[in-house]
Structure formats: C-alpha cells, structure tokens
Amino acid sequence: MSGIYIHVPFCLSKCYYCAFYSMPSLKRKDEYLESLRQEMVARKDYLHGMPVSTVYFGGGTPSLLTPEELKTILNLLHDHFPVEADAELTLEANPDTLSLEYLEALNAMGFNRLSIGIQSFFDDDLRYLGRRHDSRHARQCIDWARSAGFDNLSLDLIYGLPTSTADQWNRNLDLFFATGAPHLSAYALTLEPNSILTKRIAMGKAQPVEETAAVRDYGILCQRAAKEGFVHYEISNFCRPGFRSKHNSSYWFQTPYLGLGPAAHSFDGKERRWNAETLDGIRSEYEALTPENAYNEYVMLRLRTMWGLDLKYIRREMGDAFADHCERQAAPLVAQGRLSRTREFLYLTDPQMLFADGIAAALFY
Template sequence: MLAHNVQPHKFLTRMAGIYLHIPFCKQKCHYCNFFSLASVKNKVPFLKALEREIVLQQEYLHNEEVQTIYFGGGTPSMLEADEIKHILQTLGRHYRLSPDVEITLEGNPDDLTFDKIKQFRALGINRLSIGIQSFHDDDLAYLNRVHNASHAKNVIKNAFDAGFEKLTIDLIYGIPTLTDKKWIANVDYFLETGINHLSAYALTVEPRTALAQLIGKGKLKAVDEQQSVRHFEILMQRMEAAGFVHYEISNFAKPGHYSKHNSLYWIGGNYLGLGPSAHSYNGISRQWNVSHLTKYISEAGQSESVFEKEELTLDQRYDEYVMTSLRTSWGCDLEHIQNAFGVRYSNYCIKQAQSFIREEQIEQREHRLFLTQKGKLFADGIAAELFI
C-alpha cells in the first residue's frame, strides 16, 4: 500500500524560497558533478559578490514572502558563523522573510564540531542537512569523502545536543563496497538515531568525474545497477515499515517533517538561486548562473551576463510539472494540468499513462497519477513517456 499525502498545498501555499550556492569543498569526492572547488582562496571576494547579487536580485521574487532559505553547495559548513550571519542579515534587509522561515544549512561531518553547530543554531539556522553518505569507512574511502564513520556517528549526537530538532542526513546506496548487509546496517543505524528525514541517492557515474575515470582505468570497481535496485527496494521496505512517508523518490520523512525547501521545487514554487551555478525559477522563466567562480566574482551584481535566461513554453512547463510531480507522494494532478495547461495536455497525459497503469507502474486515484513501488524503479523513463 502506498502512503499518499494528497494535500501538499496545505503547508505549501504560495511558497517562495532562496537557495545560496557555497562553492567550496575540502577535497572533491570521486562521484561529484556539482560545481565546487577544493580551495577557499577566493572566499572573501566570493562573499562580496554574493552580497551584491543578493541586492541586485531583490525584485526577482516580486516581494513574495520567503518561506525557506537553503545554504547548499559545495560545503556551506566551511563558512564561519559570522559569514553566514552576514549573509542572513543582508537577506533580511532586502527580502520579506517569513517569521517562521525554514533555514537549512548543508554540512559535512568533518566540519561540524559541537561549537560550530551551536553557533549555527544561535544564528537561527533551524534545519541541518548532513552529508553522511555511509556509516562504513570503506564506502567513504571509495567515494573519497573527507570524513570517516566515527565522524559520521559523532556529528549526529552533536547536532541533537546543540538543539537541532530538524535534522536530515544523506546516504548513498549502490556503492560497490556496500554489501546488502552493510546497506541494511546503514538504514537501521539511521532509524535508531531518531532523525525524522532522510535523503538517499543511488550512486551514479557521471561523465567527466574522477569516478568515471577511475572505473574506466580499472582502479575502482564498477557500479552494478542490479545492486542499486536491490538497495532501493530494501530502503523502501524498511523506511515504510518504520513509519516514514516516501514523499519523493529520494526523500523519506515522518509526517510533518517534510523539507519545505525541496517540496517547493517539486510543487513548482518560485525560487531564487544565488551563487555560481545556482538556478532560479519564477513560474515563467528559469535562469542559471555561470558555473565559474572568477567570472561570478567579477560579474555578480554588476551585470546580467552572470546568468542565462530562458522563457519557458507551455510544453516545457507541462514537462517540468510531470517530471517533478510524478516523483512525489502527492502525485501528478490531472485537474491541475487541465487548469494550468488546458484539456489537450490532461488528455494527452492520461492517454500516455495507460500502458504504465496496465503494467502496474502507475496507479490512478481519482484525478491523480502515482508511481507504484514498481514504477519508482523507472521514474525518469516513465516521466519521459508522459512528456509532450
């Protein structure tokens, strides 16, 4: 039985959010294809450029109340508390922040000492997202993470002790060193911590990453897709048994503990992305900043050449809605499609879904389409078949 929550809009009505990309890391993880640099040498000019961009883009959200702020990266926990404080103060001066704004900061276990976590909490950061990935040293070595398993376990205790109630961690499955038994141990360890939110991702080998090269040269074991599928099935079964809602393909939460920020992306809310490589969307157009730190530093806040912009066609907006909504427990709403895009689109969507309904990969309930457990294994391929 699927756990469906078909009323996301109850807590997500007219939401707007801000994403800040902090592009620094201590070292590059082998699998990483995010924009980040293993050096903080340009940190000060970057922070100045970010401040200029915050000011320049203040009209982008049309004075909508900001419900979520998200420090992502890269590794935002490499910034000092004073630097984060300055960014928050600048945002507060130029945007209308909700009194109960969710402020998430991503961090890695090796940076997050008890003192630093306490300082972040004191600044009003109320949600911590920790990149744990595995509780086993050999998996972390395969991934080239900086931290080890003991850092990973300690940081959770420190975060609770420092007063963080909203915590989430990332885990990666499908790592060649991660046997089924070890994956079960990772999921069970997570469940014992009492954390109410988990993001879990399949290890993917992106082109031009160190992982792709090392596997290509035979220096690291290749990723086995069947192993990833098994791990995903184990994950769904254990998380559901423990009372978590699988509210997006890669995200599980206890009821009431969904990430507001990520949900905003999935329900098509407006968001402003600041920092190099950050993306923005305001319902009509999307834009994305240059993925180059020195260009960002010289151009941010001074010229529009720091970003590229694309006006979305109706077809593109429909595709984007199908892609994101189908991945969620709220499903793809045919009534919404009819209202927002027209009856031609809702008819097309239901027609394309028929073969997946017959194969029990999509389930229709009233006017919504949901992926079944079986369908979740092929989410991207199914969504592509529903595209215009």
C-alpha cells in the same frame, strides 16, 4: 510564499563521485562573499516582495563558511528580502567541517534545520566515495547536532555501492534509524561523465558500479522506511510525519524561488534562470517556459513525488490537449502496472519511483 537558495561552491577536496559545481579550495571565498552581496542587491526584486518562507544553503560545503560569514549573509538576506520570522533555515554540512561549538553557533543564529552528508556509516564505503570523514566522526557529528538543538535533522546516504552488500545496506539503515533523525535523503550512486570515480573505474583502480545493486538497495530502503513509519514523499526523500523539507518541496510544487551564487537556479513562476558556473561576475541565462515545457516540467517534477500528477489540474491549467495527451500516454503504463491511477491522479508507488524519469519521458508532450 517563496524560497531562496544560496550555493556555496567550496569544498576541502573533491569527492570521487561528485558532479556539483564546487572548487576544492577556499582561496576565492572573499571574492565569493562580495559577489553574493552584489547579487542580492541586483536581484532584490526578483521575488516581487513575496514573503520568503524557506532559505537553503547548499553546495559545495556551506559549513566551510564561518559563523560570522553566515551571520553576515543572513543579515544581508533580511535587509533585502522579507524573510518570515519562522522561515525554515537549512544548512548543508559535511562531517569533516563540524564541531559542537560550530553547530551551537549555527543554532543560535537561527538555522533550524541541518542536513549532514553522512553518505555511509561504513569506512570502506566512505573510502570508495572519496569522502574525508570516517564513520566514527559521522556518528559524533549527529550527537553534536542533537546537543546543539537540531531536532529537524536530515542525513544523506548513498546506496548501490559495490563495496556494500544487501546486508551491509540493511545495517547502514539500522544505524540511520538508531540515530532518531527524522529525515533521510538517500541517493543512488551514479557515475557522472567527468567524475574522479568514473576515471578510477576506467583505470581499474575502483570496482565498477552495477545498476542492479541500486535497484536492490532501493527496494530495501522503501520497505524499511515504511516499516519505521517514514513517509516516502519524493524519490530520494523520506521523513517522519511533519519533517518534510519545505524548501525542496517548493521545487516540486513550482513555488517561486531565487537562487544566488554560481550555478544556482531560479524560477519566478514564468521563467527559469540559471547562473553561470563561475565566480567571475554574475552571469545568468534564462528560458521562458513554453506551454509544452511547463507541462513536461510538471510531469517530471511531480511524478518523482508521492502526490503524482493531478489530471484535473492539467486539464484546468494547461488545457485539454495536454490532459488528453497525458491520459493517452499513461493508459498502457497503467495497464502494465508501471503507473498507478485513481480517478484524478497518476502516481508511482514503491519501488517504481526509482524509474520516475523514464516513465515521465513517456508522458512528455
């Protein structure tokens, strides 16, 4: 079992908070498509013939590719990799690029999961974030997605916005649950060093971001999701039973995956590889995982999930030194109630999951 990620680095403009590798122009699209084709040929053996059970088009804005372009990429994938007939095929989309006809074409060519970047159902939030769509169009796209046959639908929301209040965030969640979408990815607004938002705040053109707002909203989110019967399976991801993102779950379970396109990451079970953030030729760097890195990475990835750390697995696969270290470091955190423990597992419960990265750092070797 393996996965393939395809990074599509184009957007129509740059959202204010964005830190992803994307260019606000389509000028180099043909060049990109050709380099993607070449990369598939060059790296067709990376997964050693393992069946591919998930394919994920992320970005950027993958929905800027035409149905014909997407079809060509899917055909190339099938030519070079053993993609399973019932593979999960996800496309990330932004509302300003969608129409009913486009969504029907996606569904007809085999995409069976759609992830739409809604971010908020309120226009003042969307303006603050520098998004191109408004809430009316966001709702229209969700209806279109349903009509086009996307039952496996995920929506993205951003919380911790200074334009919002606890009440408005609750209403955002009301609107999300009313859509019936079975999957929610919700992210705290973060200020990236070189984002437009960071500069706008420094210039006094946008309201500053308060960390307390994210903590407040996350608490509300966890409570509301649990009440609605959603499973909180990763720090930012919630779903109705049976609608977990198989592709993203494979990252947390360290399943091998191949990342194609600029800035994409790959993992073959032994080494991590990442492509340069450029369209000028396929350049990548890699890092073989040392035992320390493998342990630290396991801790970091798994603590973000509901499955947590499997102490028996650490002892069996990584050895006594790592298992003993983990138990030693975890003991005070468990005593303080910041980390939960059963005989075999260490895990974070709601809403402590928001602090997963800091707690993981305390367990690193």
